[in-house]
Amino acid sequence: MTNTQITHIQIDNYGPWTVTPEPRREVDLQTLQSRLYADLAQLFGNRDGYIFFSRFDNMIAVTNGLDEAAHALIQESVGNRYPVTMSLSVATGTTPVSALGTATEQLQEAGSAQDKGRREVLRGQTIDDEFRKPTDVQLAHFDVDDATEKYTDQLNEFDTFIQIEQGYAALMKYMREAHDSLSFFVGGDNVIAVCPDLDEADYHDAIDHVRDAVDVELKVGVGRGRTAATAGMDAKHALETCRATGEAVTIETETTE
Ligand SMILES: Nc1nc2c(ncn2[C@@H]2O[C@H](COP(=O)(O)OP(=O)(O)OP(=O)(O)O)[C@@H](O)[C@H]2O)c(=O)[nH]1
Structure with missing residues (x-):
């Protein structure tokens, strides 16, 4: 837990x-x-x-x-x-x-x-x-699918910003209300959520919600660790796995000490 x-x-x-x-x-x-x-x-x-x-x-x-x-x-x-x-x-x-x-x-x-x-x-x-335990912190690194191709290389910077912020607003509110998580925009098209023990279905649920609400497609890598640094790094590796496999959700199964 x-x-x-x-x-x-x-x-x-x-x-x-x-x-x-x-x-x-x-x-x-x-x-x-x-x-x-x-x-x-x-x-x-x-x-x-x-x-x-x-x-x-x-x-x-x-x-x-x-x-x-x-x-x-x-x-x-x-x-x-x-x-x-x-x-x-x-x-x-x-x-x-x-x-x-x-x-x-x-x-x-x-x-x-x-x-x-x-x-x-x-x-x-x-x-x-x-x-302290190696599962104390769970971090989810969300990323907008193909933001560069869909927005950055197509729209003016302010309209891209609106798209990304819409996705962020829908995600932060839903993760707060449905999943007791705190989500933060960290730049580009990235949001990091600090989560309790959520499972793969919970993350699919959040991604589906954002798609339905504002038509923004997300993927997410999830990591766990004794500290934010280790959980965050695992989440980044999990996100790379999403990019490689095309899966929308990857939860790193090994927890780093
Ligand atoms: N803070 C932070 N920003 C990132 C990170 N990775 C990418 N970015 C930002 O996100 C922008 C878009 O990069 P990507 O997410 O790799 O590009 P994309 O077009 O969405 O492609 P895919 O993610 O592969 O679907 C970059 O210009 C950075 O500003 C990260 O790990 N942390």
Whole structure:
């Protein structure tokens, strides 16, 4: 059974900061947000975690293998180098949705996102090493079939973007509601979903739903692992198997330690 450790990251009091003492230049906010995301991708990624930018002021990470000290170090490093601080709340659950729900509740209990007094909160529980298993994390790497041929080489870039985003919107909502999963656009025509124990039929169901709803064809590779890094790499290999066999769903059967 999966046991996903999720960290909810929130920039402290960011809304007021963006307009104090007067509205800050949008290009500077865009630069700050993308640099912070890039830094966190390295800080979590070098410890085998995965982070997704979601709304940039809030981000969501899969952090199996990162203990409280690792979280504190990441938080301190950002606090030392950025004009903003961030709060971190970590929780675990048998589904990523329940883990994130707990993490977010803990943060909300500590104070509002726009509370001047709530800074650098670090809350929650990580999984002790002795309880970690090679099946704790299940990641699904979705990809639009022949996006280059159907969209990129045919339509103008904005109309391609609309097609891909439609597929993403339908998938993220359905995976959240029907399969307790958190799906994130990661660039190009790719979406990575953090999933509980789903089987092949569940993934076919999601792909069928997206085809029926918005006429976008997907394929998916699924991997499991002790960390997001290993599950994610297995998912990529499974997606290559889909490309080789023409199957819409491939679940990597070996779990990498
Ligand atoms: N983040 C991320 N982006 C990827 C990955 N693989 C491909 N992409 C992006 O997706 C775009 C399309 O590449 P592909 O998915 O290989 O191309 P395709 O035309 O859809 O062909 P098939 O996937 O073989 O059906 C690339 O330009 C990249 O931007 C990946 O593993 N991660």
